[in-house]
Structure formats: structure tokens, C-alpha cells
Amino acid sequence: MTERKPRADAARNREAVLAAADALFARCESPAAVTMADIAAAAGVGKATLFRGFGDRTGLIHALYEARLAPVRRAAEEGPPPLGPSTPPSERVPALLDAVLCFKLDHRHLALALEGTGGDSPYAAGHYTLWHGTLRDALDRVPGLADSDFTAHALLAATRADLVEHLVGHEGRTREEIRASLAAFTARVLHVPAPPH
Amino acid sequence: MTERKPRADAARNREAVLAAADALFARCESPAAVTMADIAAAAGVGKATLFRGFGDRTGLIHALYEARLAPVRRAAEEGPPPLGPSTPPSERVPALLDAVLCFKLDHRHLALALEGTGGDSPYAAGHYTLWHGTLRDALDRVPGLADSDFTAHALLAATRADLVEHLVGHEGRTREEIRASLAAFTARVLHVPAPPH
DNA sequence: GTACGATGCGGACCGCCGGTCCGTTTCATG
DNA sequence: CATGAAACGGACCGGCGGTCCGCATCGTAC
Structure with missing residues (x-):
């Protein structure tokens, strides 16, 4: 067994930290204005608890982002249409992009914190690779569309936080x-005439 | 006269600082690894000279970026086709994007330093507004293309550092x-069939 | 219930970095 | 050459991310 059962208070603290960080990032103007000490104080724990549980600041932000993203991610991996894998590409591509966009609209503060982490590029993060791969695979099945790799990057870039x-x-x-603009842009890239709406 | 003649050594130091910063950003892996003290030491000046001349770190990076960008900017503002304003839109849009892309390829280290400054978004910078405005105006003259504002943003996003x-x-x-990929993507957005190559 | 090892806790502490201050030096002018 | 102004430089400061270690708490075995 590589699994170790975590202690109860540790799990509780972990949740408290994530909740406190979420609230602080939402409340403050700039993600840079939220310090590790702030988060620790708001969660009612010591600073060391943050670093023990998440490694460093970027680790904490990644964990928080990932936790909030999980539902959308699962919907895209195994959910029903129009997000799930059984959807035909010409319909799934706009749906995926709209889902990403809506998530970033709903969690702007987190997305900004993640992409503005500075040092490491957002393109190294696991979830980006996932979105990009899913989108690329769907684009590969769109007739007449070459260079799906770059196209996926470019479309995702239009949803930057x-x-x-x-x-x-x-x-x-x-x-x-904004959703309508992105949908129209996507349709244009897919060579599908935009719906009159 | 609102113009004040700057002292000779001040001008010399300013150039030395810009050159040293450019070299350091080019040499180092991450822009975050270049400190103000490093730049001052490399330029052979005191730290205070940096802050007096440029305000703060982001000011220095902006000034450096702007200095290197100036030729391209002028070519787009008043140069001959295919970059200048007399070019027909369907030709100028790809040319503008290619110019931006090439600049970022040639000065990746600077573009990364600028966009990764953290706190303030790159969309607030003057040069972004300029590129976006120019591109939007050109797109406005492309028949059948609505929402030129968002389209300009989305196309520029594909050139993020x-x-x-x-x-x-x-x-x-x-x-x-990469240039070919961006050109193909742009052509697709403009509804111009990509050249057979 | 109790004793005990392991796990987690917390806040004092460290090194570093952006930014400031002020005594000193260098420039420009008559 | 004298003099005021402008610029210089490096010691200094506050704050942040990250670490350390003595102490509290948890889970378990009896």
C-alpha cells in the first residue's frame, strides 16, 4: 500500500486553507496582494501548514484551481453531450471552449492567480495539457482543418484569464x-456559418 | 519650453542600463531570475539610478520593450506595404500579425519579462492598445467580419509570449x-482559403 | 482509560528583493 | 574657477516566500 491514511485534523486544515485562499483571492483586487501569511491567518493555521500541505505558493494555487475545475473536467472527460466525448466534433469544440470560458468567468480571480504566477508558464500545467489535447483530438476530426495542434493553442489563447x-x-x-463573441470566432475558425441567433 | 536638456552622463547611464538589462534577460532562463541589483551591477551604476530613471521594475521593462519595438511600430504606423496603412486589409492583417510574432520570436526574453510582470495585465500597456486598435481598424474593413474588437484580441492572443x-x-x-501556422490560422479567420503552398 | 510513538502544528526566524534616503560627486554655466 | 543644480551610489528598510524545531495532538494498542 502506497496510500497513507491522512490524519483527521490535517484534512480539515487542508479544506480550511483552500476555502480561505479562495475567499481571499476573490475579495482582493490583485492576486499578488494576497500573501501566504494572509491565507494562513484567514484559515486559522500557521504558515508552515500551508507549505507542508502544498509545497509552495504555486502548489497551493494549483491545488485550489484543480479542485474548483474538477467538475468541469469530469464533464468533459466522461459526461453527456455536448461536452462529453460522444459529441460530434463540430459541436464539441464550441462546447469545450464555452465551458473553459465560463469557468474563467466564474473564477476569474483563481485563473488570474494561476496564470499570473510569473515564473512558470501556464502551458506547463497539467490541466492545460488536458484541455489542449482534448481540443486537438476533436479538431483532428473536423474535415478540412489542418494543424490542429496550433489551432487548439490559438483557440484556448482567446480564453486567457x-x-x-x-x-x-x-x-x-x-x-x-463575451460568450457570443467567442462562439462566433470559433464558428469562423471551424468554417461553420454563425447561427443567426 | 517644457523640454529640459538632460545631463550627458544621465543619458549615457540610461543607455548602459537598457543594454545591460537586455543582455541579462537574454542570458537568463527566467525573467524573474534577473534582479534590479544584477542589472545595476552589470551596467556599472548604483541601484538608485535605475529607479530614478525608470520609476520601478515594470517601468524599466516597459522602456526596454518600447525601445526595441519602436522600429516595428513605426513601420506599421507610417511605413510602406505590406505593414503600412496603405495596404488593403486582407493583406495587412496577416502582415501585422506576422510582424508581432516575429518580434516576439526575436525578443522572447523581453516579451516574457513584460507579460510576466505579474500585477498589471499586459492589456493595459500602451503598445497593446496600439496593436489592437490598428488590427481592429483593418478588420473593420474586411467584408463580412463582425465583432472586429474581439477578433483582434483573439488573433493577438495567439502571439502571446x-x-x-x-x-x-x-x-x-x-x-x-510557427509563422506558417499563424498565417494559416489568420487566413482561416479571414475566410480566405489558405494558399496551396 | 491510559500510555506512547508518530504525525502534524505554529510562529519565530532567515535570506532575498524591490524600493528609498542622504551624504557625496560630477556636470554645466558665467 | 566658483557655484548651484543635477545625478550618483550603496547602505538601509519593510515585507514576502520559505524553513526549522520544540510542542501539541491524534490514533492505536493494551
Whole structure:
């Protein structure tokens, strides 16, 4: 058995830390304004508990992001259409992108914290590789579309957290406007005429 | 006259700092590994000179980026086709994007330092607004293309520095491969059938 | 219930970095 | 050459990410 049963208080603290971090990132303007000490204080634990449980700051952010992303990820991996794998590509590609976009809209503060971690690029993170791979595979099945790898990168780039933040915060776009824009852009890339709506 | 003649040594130091910073960012793996003290030492000046001349770290990076970008910017603002304003849109849009991409390929270290500055989003920077505005205006003149604002954002997002870095560093793509991929993607968005090559 | 080893805890502590301060040096001008 | 202004530089500061170690708590075996 490589599995070790974690102690009860450790699990409880882990959840408290994730909840406190989520709340703090949501409340504060910039992710950089949230310090490890802040999170520890808000969770009612010592600083060392953070680092023991998550390694370092980026580890904590990754864990938090991953925890919130899990439902969407599962819906895309094994859920029903239009997100699940049984969906035809021309329908699944827009659905996947819309799901990513909605997640980033709902969790802008987390996405900003993750992508703005500085040192390590967001393209090294596991979840990016997953989205990119899923999208690439779907694009491979779209007739007449070459270079699915770059296309997947480019489409995902249109959902970058700081771009979304800019659209919402500085250009004053609403959630539905942005979703419509991305859908139209995606349709254009897929060579499907946009629905008149 | 609002212009004040700067002292000779100040101008000299300014250039030395820019050159030293450029070299350091190019040499080091991560932009975060280059400290202000490093730059000051490499330029042979005191730390205070950096902050007096550029305000803070992001100011220095902005100034350096802007200095290196100036030629491309001028070519786009008042140069001859295919970059200049007299070019027809269907030709100018790919040319603008290719110019941005090439600049980021040539100055990856600077682009990474700029976009990875953390706190402030790259979308607030003046040069982004400029590229976006130019591209949007060109897209406005492409028949049948609505939502030029978002389209400009999305196309520019495909040239993000960390994406370029990922393609070159982790996927092993060559410069020409990436340029071809972006050109094909752009053509697809413009509904122009890609050239048979 | 109790004794005991292992696991986890917490906050004082460290090194480093961005940014500031102020006594000193260098430039420009008449 | 004298003098005021402008720029210099490195010691200094506050704060942050990350570590360390003595102490508390948990789970277990009897």
C-alpha cells in the first residue's frame, strides 16, 4: 500500500486553507496582494501548514484551481453531450471552449492567480495539457482543418484569464456578450456559418 | 519650453542600463531570475539610478520593450506595404500579425519579462492598445467580419509570449513553422482559403 | 482509560528583493 | 574657477516566500 491514511485534523486544515485562499483571492483586487501569511491567518493555521500541505505558493494555487475545475473536467472527460466525448466534433469544440470560458468567468480571480504566477508558464500545467489535447483530438476530426495542434493553442489563447478580465473589467462586456463573441470566432475558425441567433 | 536638456552622463547611464538589462534577460532562463541589483551591477551604476530613471521594475521593462519595438511600430504606423496603412486589409492583417510574432520570436526574453510582470495585465500597456486598435481598424474593413474588437484580441492572443516560448522551447517548433501556422490560422479567420503552398 | 510513538502544528526566524534616503560627486554655466 | 543644480551610489528598510524545531495532538494498542 502506497496510500497513507491522512490524519483527521490535517484534512480539515487542508479544506480550511483552500476555502480561505479562495475567499481571499476573490475579495482582493490583485492576486499578488494576497500573501501566504494572509491565507494562513484567514484559515486559522500557521504558515508552515500551508507549505507542508502544498509545497509552495504555486502548489497551493494549483491545488485550489484543480479542485474548483474538477467538475468541469469530469464533464468533459466522461459526461453527456455536448461536452462529453460522444459529441460530434463540430459541436464539441464550441462546447469545450464555452465551458473553459465560463469557468474563467466564474473564477476569474483563481485563473488570474494561476496564470499570473510569473515564473512558470501556464502551458506547463497539467490541466492545460488536458484541455489542449482534448481540443486537438476533436479538431483532428473536423474535415478540412489542418494543424490542429496550433489551432487548439490559438483557440484556448482567446480564453486567457487576463484577456477575460480585461474584457469584463475595462471594456465593460457582459458575460453573454463575451460568450457570443467567442462562439462566433470559433464558428469562423471551424468554417461553420454563425447561427443567426 | 517644457523640454529640459538632460545631463550627458544621465543619458549615457540610461543607455548602459537598457543594454545591460537586455543582455541579462537574454542570458537568463527566467525573467524573474534577473534582479534590479544584477542589472545595476552589470551596467556599472548604483541601484538608485535605475529607479530614478525608470520609476520601478515594470517601468524599466516597459522602456526596454518600447525601445526595441519602436522600429516595428513605426513601420506599421507610417511605413510602406505590406505593414503600412496603405495596404488593403486582407493583406495587412496577416502582415501585422506576422510582424508581432516575429518580434516576439526575436525578443522572447523581453516579451516574457513584460507579460510576466505579474500585477498589471499586459492589456493595459500602451503598445497593446496600439496593436489592437490598428488590427481592429483593418478588420473593420474586411467584408463580412463582425465583432472586429474581439477578433483582434483573439488573433493577438495567439502571439502571446509564453505561448511562443512553449512552442519553441517545449514543442520544438521552428520559427518558420510557427509563422506558417499563424498565417494559416489568420487566413482561416479571414475566410480566405489558405494558399496551396 | 491510559500510555506512547508518530504525525502534524505554529510562529519565530532567515535570506532575498524591490524600493528609498542622504551624504557625496560630477556636470554645466558665467 | 566658483557655484548651484543635477545625478550618483550603496547602505538601509519593510515585507514576502520559505524553513526549522520544540510542542501539541491524534490514533492505536493494551
